Amino acid sequence: xxxxxxxxxxxxxxxxxxxxxxxxxxxxxxxxxxxxxxxxxxxxxxxxxxxxxxxxxxxxxxxxxxxxxxxxxxxxxxxxxxxxxxxxxxxxxxxxxxxxxxxxxxxxxxxxxxxxxxxxxxxxxxxxxxxxxxxxxxxxxxxxxxxx
Amino acid sequence: xxxxxxxxxxxxxxxxxxxxxxxxxxxxxxxxxxxxxxxxxxxxxxxxxxxxxxxxxxxxxxxxxxxxxxxxxxxxxxxxxxxxxxxxxxxxxxxxxxxxxxxxxxxxxxxxxxxxxxxxxxxxxxxxxxxxxxxxxxxxxxxx
Numbered sequence: 001x002x003x004x005x006x007x008x009x010x011x012x013x014x015x016x017x018x019x020x021x022x023x024x025x026x027x028x029x030x031x032x033x034x035x036x037x038x039x040x041x042x043x044x045x046x047x048x049x050x051x052x053x054x055x056x057x058x059x060x061x062x063x064x065x066x067x068x069x070x071x072x073x074x075x076x077x078x079x080x081x082x083x084x085x086x087x088x089x090x091x092x093x094x095x096x097x098x099x100x101x102x103x104x105x106x107x108x109x110x111x112x113x114x115x116x117x118x119x120x121x122x123x124x125x126x127x128x129x130x131x132x133x134x135x136x137x138x139x140x141x142x143x144x145x146x147x148x
Numbered sequence: 149x150x151x152x153x154x155x156x157x158x159x160x161x162x163x164x165x166x167x168x169x170x171x172x173x174x175x176x177x178x179x180x181x182x183x184x185x186x187x188x189x190x191x192x193x194x195x196x197x198x199x200x201x202x203x204x205x206x207x208x209x210x211x212x213x214x215x216x217x218x219x220x221x222x223x224x225x226x227x228x229x230x231x232x233x234x235x236x237x238x239x240x241x242x243x244x245x246x247x248x249x250x251x252x253x254x255x256x257x258x259x260x261x262x263x264x265x266x267x268x269x270x271x272x273x274x275x276x277x278x279x280x281x282x283x284x285x286x287x288x289x290x291x292x
Contacts, residue, residue, distance in 0.1 A: 024184075031184035032215035033171065036228040048154075048227060057222070057231040057287070058215035062186055082201065086210045090235030139235070 003119045003144055004078045008112040012070050014104040014128065018063045022099040025053045032056060045098075055097035060127060061089070064138030067105025067125035072142070079121070079144060087120060088141035094134040102130040105138075117146035154226040157266040157291040166224045166256035166270065171216050173208055173242065174249035181212040195246065205245055210238035213252060213281060217274045220254045221287045224270075232267070233288035242276045252276055259286075266291045 022042070029039035034056040037044035045053050072079045097103070104127070111122040120143050127136040178192045187209055190197040198206045214236050222228040244250050253275045260269035268289050274282040 028184040031177070031181040032212065033219055034215070034222065034228065035219070036222055038228055048229070050229060054229045056215060056228060057218050057234050058211060061211050061215075065186070086238050088235070088237045089211065089214060091233070093232050093234075096229040 001078050001080045003112055003121060004076060005112050007071065007077055007109045010071075010109045012067075012107040014106050015063075015067050015070070017102040017104050017130070018066060020055065020097055020099055020101040020103060022053050025055050025059065025099055028059050028062070029056050032058065050096065050098055052099040055099075057091065057093070059097055060091050060093070060136040060138050063103045063105050063127050064091075064125045064136075064140060067107045067127070067138070068123045068140060070107055071109060071121075071123060079142075083145040085143045085145065086140070087143040088139075090139040092137040092139075094136060097127075097135060101135065103127050103135060104129075110139075115143075119144045119146070154230070155224065155291060157261070157263070157268070160258055160261055160268050160291065162258055162261050164258040166220055166258075168253070168255040169220050171219075171252040171254060172249055173212070173216070173244055173252065175206060175244060175246065177249075178206065178208055178212065178244060181209055181215075185209065185211060187211065203241065203243075205243050207241035208244050208250070210241075210282075213238075213242055213274065214285075216252060217254045217272055217282060217285065218287055220256045220272065221270050221289065224256070225289050225291070230289045230291065231287050232290045234286070236272075236285040237283040238281070239283040240276075240279050240281045242281050250276055252281070 038054040105125040108124045122141045125138040255273045259271045272285040
């Protein structure tokens with residue numbers, strides 16, 4: 001099975017909304033050892049100028065990977081998930097993600113290229129809020145290892 | 149709760165080293181991260197499955213390492229909401245044995261400051277057992 005190169009350049013409709021909750025932010029922060037009180041204490045977050053609890057910098061991977069799933073879980077795309085390795089990840093934050101956000105992701109398949117027997121796929125998820133304003137851009141490159 | 153002190157752009161200089169840190173990781177950390185992140189790939193918690201696909205043992209989620217390493221930056225800045233750009237390459241897996249787990253060693257250095265935008269770029273070096281596990285690991289922070 002090989003990744004279907006016809007998907008290069010494809011864009012998708014926005015995903016259904018992903019509701020960002022306080023307990024999810026607290027749990028994710030604990031999981032990565034993020035102790036900044038703005039992830040845990042609403043008063044501290046407000047005192048620092050935010051509307052509510054602030055998500056840690058890599059929390060955007062959650063809505064990002066849900067957005068990417070439209071491609072990687074599509075049988076037509078030909079991605080064998082047992083052969084997938086995460087190669088590269090980048091987040092550009094246009095504003096911090098806060099509890100109460102309703103996020104949707106717009107997926108773009110920026111590149112599918114062959115490299116040394118493997119295929120590399122760069123997926124870009126534009127994360128937007130309920131007002132369609134940009135929140136974050138998640139750029140994710142996966143490496144699909146070639147068959148034996 | 150007292151207000152935190154946020155680092156000012158005027159307090160930052162190119163070449164400045166951030167306080168370094170050792171971060172332990174065990175299977176329990178990975179199970180927690182699997183639940184919190186939704187990435188429940190079995191290779192991150194089950195040794196038999198990890199070995200069956202050719203890995204030496206259970207490996208940490210690359211995204212766990214990325215998320216744990218940036219704490220060196222957020223603690224130094226004093227406001228986690230200031231990280232406006234953060235990216236890395238996953239160069240080597242972090243192998244997490246049942247006994248004793250593993251340890252990340254994280255150091256950071258300010259490589260660029262831009263007085264106009266008041267942004268500073270921090271380059272992180274993240275190793276495990278002497279191997280570099282994150283490559284080109286860079287965070288940009290927005291200061292006042």
